[in-house]
Amino acid sequence: MSMDLSVPETWRVKGALYRLEAARCKACGRIHYPPMPACPYCGSRDLERVTLPSEGVLESYTVVYAVPEGSRHKAPVLLGLVRLGRVRVVAEITDADPSELRTGMEVEAVLRRIRSDREAGIIRYGVMFRPKLKGGSRGG
Amino acid sequence: MEGRPEGKTGIHGWGAYVPRYRLPMSEIARVWGWAPEQASGLGMKEKAVAGPDEDSVTMGYEAARNALRRASIEASRVGAVFFGTESKPYAVKPSATIIAEALGITPATMASDLEFACRAASEGLRALIGMVASGLIEYGLVIGSDTAQANPGDVLEFTASSGAVAYVIGPREGAVAYFEGSYTYVTDTPDFWRRAHQPYPLHGEGFTGEPAYFHHIENAVKGLLAELGLKPSDFDYAVFHQPNGKFPLRIARRLGIPKEKVLPGLVTPVIGNTYNASALLGLARVLDVAKPGDRILVAPFGSGAGSDAYSIVVTDAIEERRSLAPLFDDYLSRRKEIDYATYAKFRGIFNVIK
């Protein structure tokens, strides 16, 4: 029996991965994601947890064909640089064809399986982004 | 009806989810050599297929998020999360806690996965009615979600599909629809099963019909009508478990309910049988269009076997909540057609060394 993915780590990062929990610095006011032990901008340790908006704009994207092991089933992997308010995050884009991606398009967070540890190990769920669903005035 | 526990409770939010991908019936017939008429005999056009990064948890999460948005309550007020599925990502380890955590419902909540073939979520719904009515919890969340399995090449493959639905159940005050009554009818009838460690279920083919589906739904509905003193014509809509496109119309005919009252909630022909979501997803489709005062009959069914029947009455609150989350039709119109090979890859039908 062997496991590639850390079980405690899966548990530790769920705030960031499930709910886009970020950190806001009370000293300089800047927000960073994922949360770090101190503010990367000013070094202050006076941080509070905030939740990033679940909708944002695609600032850049790439279609990864050189996929890492264990991800062939979802190749090519669509990767996005997403702006959520004042913060950028990198995450996979799902439910889209490469040809429909455009910078500037609206995207929304969904929960997906990011990785699963072979047949028997832990499953890591987390946020991915998809093109905003049409009928989109609903659901904000 | 006033004295019944059901009458103290109602639906505060409903949420649908249908994955993006659709497999046309012709693809299954082409690959497995079925007669071209096989799918139309089942009343089927195409079925929804979960993507490679989806499972019953991710789909259930989205349906539940939609339901919570419509309910417009703090997630922490939910006191129980019941997850009905027969396609659990973990055989052991609750899926309900993953969804509860992701939605911010944890930790002061009950949470568990229920199993009763396609009827587990409905059992959860009826349990929540009792728990809310008793005052044990303020709100409860029930989710039906499946990436339904079928043995490749089995006739079941035409219908077994992926989708999810969720409801926030709470007190009658403020509900978008309230319950009038509920009734459950179960027996030991082995029409469909999946043995432990087996990837696909088997079924008794014709035996799934008369002694299973029809017998249980008919008795559940008749039991409900008798208890409430209602007759079929008192309902504006009727939604039945929908393993294919034909059975719901046949049970409706047998109960004397016209087709027009069934069709708005009949979603299987265009998305397939979403198992635990099936009838409850049909109900979500009805709530997307129903008017205040409408009375809805809902009768989920699960193999093994059992059926529940509910009488639900829509309130004025429905109009303002409807627009707070995507409608069933929003998901339906998001459609990407795939071929059998893509379907096989998405659903892990290929044997791949990991």
Place this chain on the structure above:
Amino acid sequence: MEVYITGVGLTKVGRHFDLGLRELAARAALEALDSARVDKVDAVIVSSTLSYREAGQFDLAGHLAGALGLKGAQTFAVEAGDASGLAAVEAACSLIRAGSAGRVLVVGVDKLTDYVSSRVYRDLQRLYEAEVQALYDIGHAGVAGLLARLYMERFGVSRDTLSYWPAMDHSHAKHNPYAMLPFAIDPAAVPKALKVAEPLTLLDSFPLGDGAAALVLESEPHGDARAKVVLATSAAGYPSFTMNEDPLAPESVGEVAARLREVTGIAPVDVDVIELGDTFTSIGLILAESLGLSEPGRAAVDAMEGRFTLGGDGPVVNPSGGLKARGHPVGATGVYMVGELALQVSGEYPGLKVDGARRGLAVIASGDGSSAHLVLVEGVA
């Protein structure tokens, strides 16, 4: 105290299926010792990034020093992602300047061909913030792909123009006997090559190869010194490139460039020859512009116009062929760079020689700029 480079050992970057990590490292190390005409050192610093994952050897520095007959030497390994080799040189300089060691052997080594490529891509993802960002299947090239599109759209630079950067690397590499890919390429071939992380292709990406390089650094020149290290420094940036105000201007790189000016009074553009850590075309362009070698959005055009090659008006950039064509055996790369620059400023470089070169600069930003490392060498003639 001065730090002199007295020995250089380079192996050809390639698929060394016949050599284990230890044997490959030993080839470079022994060559460096021989070229410095010494057989004992006070310290052995090993630079390796992937060897823990790929070769599975802990205390690689101790094991390697012992295997080279250097028992008794101070020994430790240094890891700084893509920039490990430059970090090892920085550590060696610190030991020497502090008087803790008079002679240090720096050995950089990594093997990227002992496992299948998809596993190596998975391991290389660890260069990026690994708990959340690199939990996604970003591969080794995903971030570079995101930056490439951002760059093209921001500056209105076409895909065809980007291609002049790797073409420049390859045109230099064809003279380099240590290069993994010593041949020229047609820029028009780059967009048509196998897509790796769109818009980037295989011809925008460093090849997966094995390599080892070694240096002997000393406080005394011995009359054999090739060069001296004027400055070896580094600066931490942000845990993710997303945290930079401008993702196309990593603050870690700006910081080491500023430090170069503060300490030495010169700017990157003032040196004669530069080796850049251009893991991918987009990273090369961002590095060149963040160091002030080109105006923002202009590096590919400058490369196209020959600014960074022999006869151009800028410093010669990547005469080795860069990471694209010399190769990028990750932990070894910085050591290659410093070795190549030492040979350039001593007039011994066997590849594309920059005649009269006096100052050479090596810069690598690891991954997406989590840290940037810089080494400036100068001839001693």
